[in-house]
Amino acid sequence: MATKKGIKVSALAEELKMEAKDLLKQLKDLGVSAKTSASIVSEEDAKAVRDLLAKEKKQEEKKIEEIISPIIPAVPVKTTRQITIFGDINVKDMSDMLGVKPSDVIKELMRLGILATINQRINPDVAKQVAAIFKIEVISKIKEEEKEAVAVQKDEAKHLMHRPPIVVVMGHVDHGKTKLLDAIRKTNVMATEAGGITQHIGAYQVEVKGKKVTFLDTPGHEAFTALRQRGAKVTDVAVLVVAADDGVMPQTVEAINHAKAAGVPIIVAINKVDKPEADVERVKKQLMEQQLVAEEWGGKTVMVPISAKQGTGIDELLEMILLTSDILELKANPNRAGTGIVIEAKLDKGRGPVATVLIGNGTVKVGDSFYAGGVSGKVRALINDKGKNIKSALPSQPVEVLGAQSVPVPGEVFRVVHDDPTARKLSEKKRMEEEQAKMLKGKVLTLEDFSKKIKEGGRKDLNIILKADVQGSLEAIKGLLQNLTTEDVRVNIIHSGAGAISESDIMLAVASRSIVIGFNVSYDGGAKLMADDKGVDTRIYDIIYKIADDVKAAMLGMLEPIKIEAVLGHAVVKQLFRYSKVGVIAGCIVKDGKVLRGSSIRILREGKKIYDGKLDNLKRFKEDAREVQAGYECGISTSGFSDFAEGDTIECYEIRIEARKL
16 A cells, blocks of 8 residues: 555555565565555555565575586487597586587586686586587597506506505504514614604614515504505505514504504514513404404414614515515516605795605606696605705606605506696696596495495495494394305495594594494594584494384495386187278187286297287277276277287286385
8 A cells, every 4th residue: 555655554565465564574674664564665665674584585495406416317318429528628618519518518517516717727527517418429538648657557468567565564552563663674764763662653674685666654643544544555464563562453444444444464573572561462453453463373474573773574564565566466567657656745944845746657767747636836856855966767666756846646547658748737636636536526325325226236345433332232233244244235334443543543544444333422622613514424322223214225326226026817709800090909808817908918829929018008898997807808909019810918017116124
């Protein structure tokens, strides 16, 4: 209701389809004085309210669109033409090749969860998804110069030579890992370290009986679990140091699980046997509980009693390392471009970015162009583990590499390429891929993922890291979960222990694609934040059987349902009727069971199947029938078959879907 002065609040509320009290609040926010629904506001103030509500509605619609768009499934389409791209392509060039507006490409990228500008580059996999929406197929090719740089060189047997084994030394804090390396290298590393705890991954090469062996010294302290995990990934043999007087400790178990996840053979060095309280047999029994059975007890794990302090047993341990590496037949081709793994990296004030690289294959020389993930550079200097400058580094050799443009990420593959432009181009490509991967980042693995995994042909192992408040609960839950294992799906407990969920557990979950389950425990330190950042599915329970129910439900989701054929009945053709509009109708009598319109049928002649299809039309006299029971006559016809003959048997059946049971 309009007046000379303006419009009543009640009338404006009715126009805007909102409560008068809500409108009064909006007016108050705009600084308009109106106390009751009978108050009058000016046309100018009314327009301001209308504009504000229209703007809010538009923003709300935009938010809904942003939420819904990424989850709208792309409809499979038949491609009409092909385009060829070479590596990454920016949005503008992509739109030109597709023959659409750049805004249309950006819109489809948003549906995929990627916010891109007109000049942003997208990788070939994303380009293929976008092009498919416009019925265009993308063929991705590598330019010849890049193909030559990134091609995996197949090493001929004649070029392969023996390479030194890479050995990781792992175990619980204070069990003597660094002391052992100290005894092997005859140098005192310990004196330079704060608090006697190794502060970084050190890589050292020593000579044993004329043969070289590369050792990685991984930190034993819990705060450096991530570094220990990287150490286990790049090695050939793991030496597990266990103190004879202390036995198997929580970090010993973590080290075992990291080594198992990396798939490397384990040699156990039982240290401190010189101490009066040392009990080697007790340690062997504890290791047996971790599925490490000593050779003398009928197992396959080499266990060597040593004393790093007195130097006893060291020679025997080295012999076992050499013997194990000989069995592995470790070989590499030194006459090719070098590749390796960045095991540590730092920014040095005087030298700039410094990367510790463990060479895996080929040779790295001073002057080589390289890239490691999103970082490129040119080898300015190579420094070996003894601090000396060298001109080249061979397979299994650890070196510090100077010359990177920035600090690379540990764990990245280090590759030598032909020239600087190629190195820059490939590192930029890798960086873009990493950025886009972050945009599309999802969970590492969740229980809900398993039904999808099985449809995609994924594995049927459900990896679990289990933590409980006390050992008794832990054993009960382990027994309960392991009893769920079937021929189709296996519950694989990667690691278990009493205590809070730690950052170490989260890192192991990332490495082994596991789910972390806790019972009556909390998170330790930054474990929860790390789990959210890494996308690890962590679940905490206070009822044991709820754990079993959730795991069982996930396992059932992994199993494909069973298709069972159920025969409904049989009918015999007695007479044929031909109609110009309908075609041939088989006059039948139902011998047993029933025939059902819309069900599947087989037509059998003299015991042989001559047709398999659908029962399209079923009649009882002249009326359509849904089903006809045994003993009654009926007329049957199908659009896919008309060559009926008297005496044919029509078998009516249906396919039933039944859920698999564990």
